[in-house]
Amino acid sequence: MACAPDHDRQAPALQVQRVSKSFGETVAVSEASFDVARGEIVALLGPSGCGKTTTLRVLAGFEQPDEGIVLIDGETAVDETVWRPPERRRIGMVPQDFALFPHTSVADNIAFGLPHGHRAWWTRPWRRLRRVDPPPRVQELLELVGLHGFGDRFPHELSGGEAQRVALARALAPEPAAVLLDEPFSNLDQNLRASLRLAMRRILKAADTAAVFVTHDREEALSLADRVAVMREGRIEQIGAPDDIYYRPETRFIGSFVGDANILPATSFRHGAETELGFVILLNPSEGEDGRPLDVLLRPEQLALKIAEADDAEAARVINSEYYGHDQVVRVRLPSGLQVETRLRTEVVWQPDDPVQVVVLDDAIGFAR
Numbered sequence: 001m002a003c004a005p006d007h008d009r010q011a012p013a014l015q016v017q018r019v020s021k022s023f024g025e026t027v028a029v030s031e032a033s034f035d036v037a038r039g040e041i042v043a044l045l046g047p048s049g050c051g052k053t054t055t056l057r058v059l060a061g062f063e064q065p066d067e068g069i070v071l072i073d074g075e076t077a078v079d080e081t082v083w084r085p086p087e088r089r090r091i092g093m094v095p096q097d098f099a100l101f102p103h104t105s106v107a108d109n110i111a112f113g114l115p116h117g118h119r120a121w122w123t124r125p126w127r128r129l130r131r132v133d134p135p136p137r138v139q140e141l142l143e144l145v146g147l148h149g150f151g152d153r154f155p156h157e158l159s160g161g162e163a164q165r166v167a168l169a170r171a172l173a174p175e176p177a178a179v180l181l182d183e184p185f186s187n188l189d190q191n192l193r194a195s196l197r198l199a200m201r202r203i204l205k206a207a208d209t210a211a212v213f214v215t216h217d218r219e220e221a222l223s224l225a226d227r228v229a230v231m232r233e234g235r236i237e238q239i240g241a242p243d244d245i246y247y248r249p250e251t252r253f254i255g256s257f258v259g260d261a262n263i264l265p266a267t268s269f270r271h272g273a274e275t276e277l278g279f280v281i282l283l284n285p286s287e288g289e290d291g292r293p294l295d296v297l298l299r300p301e302q303l304a305l306k307i308a309e310a311d312d313a314e315a316a317r318v319i320n321s322e323y324y325g326h327d328q329v330v331r332v333r334l335p336s337g338l339q340v341e342t343r344l345r346t347e348v349v350w351q352p353d354d355p356v357q358v359v360v361l362d363d364a365i366g367f368a369r
């Protein structure tokens with residue numbers, strides 16, 4: 001085992017406490033706090049410029065925070081008085097472009113990640129003259145990332161997905177406390193991304209290491225991570241399981257950023273709200289008098305359509321629909337003129353101007369106005 005002997009296996013792999021970092025006038029990260037457990041995958045999700053990469057770079061030790069503490073396996077990596085350089089942090093990094101050595105075989109690329117003692121084999125000058133099996137740890141990593149038999153290939157002989165797995169194997173080689181991945185899928189074919197995400201998740205879970213990855217792609221964050229930290233203007237606005245972030249967003253921004261959202265004006269009533277679509281129960285009912293103005297968030301898949309009578313003056317009308325095969329998105333104009341979007345199965349194909357009634361299927365989230 002290549003682990004440092006003195007770290008605390010009980011502590012979270014990463015603890016980030018009130019970390020802030022500015023560049024001149026620009027506040028890149030503001031009081032960010034979160035933990036990552038061993039074996040856990042956390043996504044940093046947010047729009048461009050919200051501070052995701054800077055947070056990752058502070059964890060890796062490429063950036064010194066102005067304030068805050070980072071602990072890795074319970075040991076201080078940085079605080080007011082301590083500064084551990086990147087090579088002493090037990091962090092593996094997978095850069096956006098994978099940064100494989102082009103003239104070096106896959107096995108040698110992975111072996112480069114091993115601590116020096118295990119790497120002596122790599123530098124032997126006669127290695128090129130005589131075929132030498134890579135050390136067992138490299139074989140083990142090749143198996144882990146599903147590239148058994150690829151050790152002798154060179155980076156230009158790999159697909160994008162394979163190159164990514166080699167970069168991941170190299171980062172995992174020294175058994176780091178955590179792996180950091182910067183926009184891991186941005187350089188890969190759009191059509192392959194879903195299957196590559198699954199493969200990445202399987203590898204990280206098998207390696208049982210903590211992982212933090214940066215993305216601005218909500219699907220990527222929701223499908224790959226155990227928890228998602230949504231960042232906005234340097235702050236972590238909410239951190240939670242994908243299901244929490246999606247169906248129980250704490251702010252309007254998160255509600256709209258992590259998925260398609262219908263926002264309906266409403267007034268509070270008991271544990272719910274009166275909306276143009278009728279009474280809805282709120283998952284987050286707020287204290288206070290009835291009749292306060294609210295905005296209610298409902299996802300398109302939380303609404304259904306029923307056919308209404310053609311002469312029903314109260315009926316909503318279909319504006320248009322987009323057919324995707326597995327489902328369809330149907331836009332509807334309510335009698336007030338407000339438009340809502342529904343995501344439906346495709347047993348009925350809706351046509352523009354069809355009279356419909358919109359039915360709310362689930363409880364909703366309310367935001368005070």
Ligand code: ATP
Pocket residue numbers: 023026027028046047048049050051052053054055216
């Ligand atoms: P993106 O998704 O576009 O990569 P991000 O969420 O990763 O964005 P950061 O790269 O962390 O955001 O940048 C946060 C803010 O800090 C931005 O306003 C950026 O311009 C600024 N910034 C980042 N690095 C530096 C730097 N070295 N010097 C000056 N400003 C910087």
